[in-house]
Amino acid sequence: MNDSMEARIDHLKRKRDAVILAHSYQPPEIQDMADHVGDSLELSVKASTTDASVIVFCGVSFMAETAHILSPDKTVILPEPDAGCPLADCIEVPALRTLQGMHPDSLTVLYVNSPASVKAEAYACCTSANALQVVESVPSDEVIFAPDRNLGTFISRSTKKRVHIWNGACRSHATADIGEMASRKEEWPDARLLVHPETPPEAWELADAVLGTGGMIRYVASSGSRRFLIGTEEGMVYRLKTLFPEREFMPAGLIYCENMKKISLQKVLLSLERLEPVVEMDPEVRRRAGLAVARMMETTG
Ligand code: 13P
Numbered sequence: 001m002n003d004s005m006e007a008r009i010d011h012l013k014r015k016r017d018a019v020i021l022a023h024s025y026q027p028p029e030i031q032d033m034a035d036h037v038g039d040s041l042e043l044s045v046k047a048s049t050t051d052a053s054v055i056v057f058c059g060v061s062f063m064a065e066t067a068h069i070l071s072p073d074k075t076v077i078l079p080e081p082d083a084g085c086p087l088a089d090c091i092e093v094p095a096l097r098t099l100q101g102m103h104p105d106s107l108t109v110l111y112v113n114s115p116a117s118v119k120a121e122a123y124a125c126c127t128s129a130n131a132l133q134v135v136e137s138v139p140s141d142e143v144i145f146a147p148d149r150n151l152g153t154f155i156s157r158s159t160k161k162r163v164h165i166w167n168g169a170c171r172s173h174a175t176a177d178i179g180e181m182a183s184r185k186e187e188w189p190d191a192r193l194l195v196h197p198e199t200p201p202e203a204w205e206l207a208d209a210v211l212g213t214g215g216m217i218r219y220v221a222s223s224g225s226r227r228f229l230i231g232t233e234e235g236m237v238y239r240l241k242t243l244f245p246e247r248e249f250m251p252a253g254l255i256y257c258e259n260m261k262k263i264s265l266q267k268v269l270l271s272l273e274r275l276e277p278v279v280e281m282d283p284e285v286r287r288r289a290g291l292a293v294a295r296m297m298e299t300t301g
Pocket of ligand 1: 212
């Protein structure tokens with residue numbers, strides 16, 4: 001059944017001149033059939049450089065929106081429009097403007113996990129892969145960082161700039177069970193523990209490295225270790241096992257994003273058949289959000 005579904009997706013993908021992008025948190029069957037699997041930044045780069053006319057984005061809504069911002073002339077499809085992100089939804093324009101009014105010398109660096117309307121109010125965007133680089137690059141000594149407080153705190157420890165941090169969090173990462181992480185470390189004492197910066201500071205203290213998902217792949221590739229405990233969304237364990245079949249990976253506790261799992265092969269097929277749901281946006285919001293996203297892309301090179 002799945003084989004024929006994948007064959008139908010492949011056929012339609014060619015007919016529609018589409019490319020399928022998938023985040024590393026996506027279910028295994030989606031990662032297996034995607035043209036590119038990556039982190040938020042890598043997928044943004046793919047979205048901005050692809051020759052395809054249609055981008056099918058298997059991820060959550062802010063990621064598909066970013067693809068649309070970067071490639072406004074392409075048709076960007078999110079196969080499940082309800083695949084949202086509670087972290088992105090925790091920030092709105094009026095509240096950010098109030099904070100900006102309180103810190104008039106600050107420029108705003110906004111994590112891409114945010115709505116396009118809020119990106120339009122920011123100086124620059126960032127992902128977990130380039131947050132410190134972007135904060136260092138903005139031409140101000142004070143920065144507002146939003147909406148993830150854990151990533152903001154992590155960055156603030158490595159920069160001399162004054163960072164005003166928004167109090168938002170990813171509920172999957174921020175509620176990671178630290179006791180369970182410690183037990184997993186006891187179970188696999190020889191393993192390296194890698195955690196995402198959206199996890200709380202107590203997790204960073206236990207970890208060997210605090211990295212975004214792309215950084216985790218690079219860490220494993222250059223590490224001599226055989227075993228790794230992974231402190232991020234569980235889809236990443238599948239991704240790492242696929243890339244490094246000779247190594248061992250275990251989740252460092254249950255970190256699960258139900259929104260990332262809303263996309264199925266059936267929904268991808270349907271979205272290619274109907275060429276919807278298409279990501280749409282007010283053109284002025286897109287233009288202003290595009291400036292913030294472009295500053296991120298320029299910084300990252
Ligand atoms: P990455 O930047 O590592 O892709 O992480 C994305 C994300 O949404 C984490 O919750």
